[in-house]
Amino acid sequence: MARLRLTLAYDGTDFAGWQIQAAGGGRTVQGCLEEALATLCGQPVRVHGAGRTDSGVHALAQVAHADVPEHRAGLPWGKALTALLPKDVAVTEARLVAPDFHSRFDATGKEYRYTLWTRPGHVLPWRRPYVWDVGRYGTLDVAAMEACAGLFVGEHDFAAFQNAGTDVHSTVRRVWDVSRLAGTGPDETVWRFHGEGFLKQMVRNLMGALVAVGRGKATAEDVATLLAAGDRRRAPGTAPAQGLCLHAVEYGAPGVAGLPGLGDKPAEPAGSTT
Amino acid sequence: MARLRLTLAYDGTDFAGWQIQAAGGGRTVQGCLEEALATLCGQPVRVHGAGRTDSGVHALAQVAHADVPEHRAGLPWGKALTALLPKDVAVTEARLVAPDFHSRFDATGKEYRYTLWTRPGHVLPWRRPYVWDVGRYGTLDVAAMEACAGLFVGEHDFAAFQNAGTDVHSTVRRVWDVSRLAGTGPDETVWRFHGEGFLKQMVRNLMGALVAVGRGKATAEDVATLLAAGDRRRAPGTAPAQGLCLHAVEYGAPGVAGLPGLGDKPAEPAGSTT
Structure with missing residues (x-):
């Protein structure tokens, strides 16, 4: 198996959160992703996310990993997954990583x-x-x-x-x-x-x-x-x-701030209004 | 009758445009607005918009006018209409104007x-x-x-x-x-x-x-x-x-640019990328 690391953006509005639910529990990001990966791999694939976002919470850069069969490892994962996923999820980065990488524990x-x-x-x-x-x-x-x-x-x-x-x-x-x-x-x-x-x-x-x-x-x-x-x-x-x-x-090294992102402008000095 | 001038913001995604359609023609902003005004006025009210935006087109500040009965003229129109309107339309300003004001012709x-x-x-x-x-x-x-x-x-x-x-x-x-x-x-x-x-x-x-x-x-x-x-x-x-x-x-005086709005930042000099 090859370990795949994915970065995901999603609009949480129509999701019952990240984590897959028991049958009938609602549409989840993990569920959609596992379904798309199973289609591409021809076998069930388990996905592990870094954070279990709640129902309605959005993500600009959730990170997840999954193991895919070696003979599929060379797929253009970002494009292939985004094409299969619903419009409210996008894979913004996909790459193969060391087999001991863990999205949550690392x-x-x-x-x-x-x-x-x-x-x-x-x-x-x-x-x-x-x-x-x-x-x-x-x-x-x-x-x-x-x-x-x-x-x-x-x-x-x-x-x-x-x-x-x-x-x-x-x-x-x-x-x-x-x-x-x-x-x-x-x-x-x-x-x-x-x-x-x-x-x-x-x-x-x-x-x-x-x-x-x-x-x-x-x-x-x-x-x-x-x-x-x-x-x-x-x-x-x-x-x-x-x-x-x-x-x-x-x-990597803890406490190092991420790169500047959307809307990452310095705030004006605190006044009486927000 | 009193003439009401409304400024409207709407998300065009789920609308078949501004203009009211023949029966079965789809949900329109004008239609939703006329329905809300009829509820508040207790009688049919015709709404005239400045621009007939197409299906799927959004508005930050569409302007419209309508005539409402004198005895209802004092209503807090902005709040009252926004409360009745669906979530994808908001009245951002409402005020009484001279009876000859016309949202489109003026x-x-x-x-x-x-x-x-x-x-x-x-x-x-x-x-x-x-x-x-x-x-x-x-x-x-x-x-x-x-x-x-x-x-x-x-x-x-x-x-x-x-x-x-x-x-x-x-x-x-x-x-x-x-x-x-x-x-x-x-x-x-x-x-x-x-x-x-x-x-x-x-x-x-x-x-x-x-x-x-x-x-x-x-x-x-x-x-x-x-x-x-x-x-x-x-x-x-x-x-x-x-x-x-x-x-x-x-x-008013033609050619005078509106006030700076959302995202109204000066562009960087043209380079090779957008």
């Missing part, structure tokens, strides 16, 4: 981006599936959000920001950066979450807490207490899935 | 934007409904395209760039600007078309000619000959609808 960092729609009044229709409309809450206190974001940087027990349904040995994670980038337009703000790894729905829970602080529903002190106490029941709500995008998965 | 200029996807290999899934994938054609000759674009500026008979199905008195139109803007990401190029008015599918036909020149399938001289001859049958193909967006409708 990952040394991940970057997520979360997009807030900050304009009051209306959301542009084509941005709806990719943003959380916080414009309806009025002007957010960005300085307070940025102060709160600083609390998340470093090695912490993020038990208060983990949703149920996971079985992890430890809820301690190392986060390198939580910061505000400029948006893709005047109406949007993008938040960057960069760390060694994240617990289930952790990024959405951190974003939910930041918005609660921006709205004045909680203070940075409340969030610090929560982080220390580790009690999810007292935490602000989870931010909706559709604003989130898995921006990059990193391999 | 318009003194229109700006369209056309987005090309110029990266070879793959289109990001969420950009598919908003771009024309010309990355598959390889690198376009941008300098040749810009030279060709210059031919369209000024007052010309655009008969060669009009599609069938219209009944206009004259095919002469005044175009103020056809130019390349920076895209919304590293993989896209946006072309701006600004003029007094455009014939049916004229912008898509101009874009089709520009891409043909960029691909080396035609020269700027061919296009000049075509423009002079006025023969549509010899013209390059029409660019697909989904890359096009009605960016602004202008009123």
